[in-house]
Amino acid sequence: MYSYDEPVYLISVVAKILEIHPQTLRQYEKEGLIEPGRTDGKMRLYSQRDIDKIKTILRLTRDMGVNLAGVDIILRLKEKLDELDSINEELRNNLQKKSQGNQNIKIKQNSYEVILFHKKQ
Structure with missing residues (x-):
């Protein structure tokens, strides 16, 4: 295959x-x-x-x-988004490894990855 x-x-x-x-x-x-x-x-x-x-x-x-010019732009943007998603995934994994045991860091996962830092009161 x-x-x-x-x-x-x-x-x-x-x-x-x-x-x-x-x-x-x-x-x-x-x-x-x-x-x-x-x-x-x-x-x-x-x-x-x-x-x-x-x-x-x-x-x-x-x-x-x-049109083909629009397709070119869309495909380039998709490639860039895929690249950014890959970088985000890598950063999220690194952060998760570092945050194990640290309760001050909370990672929120959704289609728009956001990392939230909670301050202790």
Whole structure:
């Protein structure tokens, strides 16, 4: 079985799976929205992650009417949010390790992670 990030699908296969023209995939690459892998012979190969990203692009363009420039902005913001979520998770874990045994620190977890410090009265 292949990993999620391993490029194994040819452009024709991806186009058929997603019911789009291969030229659409080439356009997405030209716009910088996707970066398929390449064989030594320069053939495009797509991973499952690429296919999922293309599905997101299609959803934004077809269902929500977003143009490709808007899609680019949305995808960049999503990448940044994912990066920040990862940093937040790491910081939260570090704080939790340090706060064990210290009752003055309370960690609140929700979609917007907030760390609250309670002062002793």
